Amino acid sequence: MNTTVSAIFIISAFVLGGVIMLYRESIPARLRRGLALTAIFLIAFAFFLIVYSLFMMGSDG
Helix, strand or coil: CCHHHHHHHHHHHHHHHHHHHHCCCCCCHHHHHHHHHHHHHHHHHHHHHHHHHHHHHHCCC
């Protein structure tokens, strides 16, 4: 697993979630739900990658 790519994805997912939370009032209502669902999915996958990398830290693979 390439840790650089994973780290970039994790940081960008959390930044996207933060930007959506900060600018939620200026985002049009039609886009707000879709962006929120996408951000939730990406952040959940980022958490999965964090946990997976912690489990794989001790293995030789």
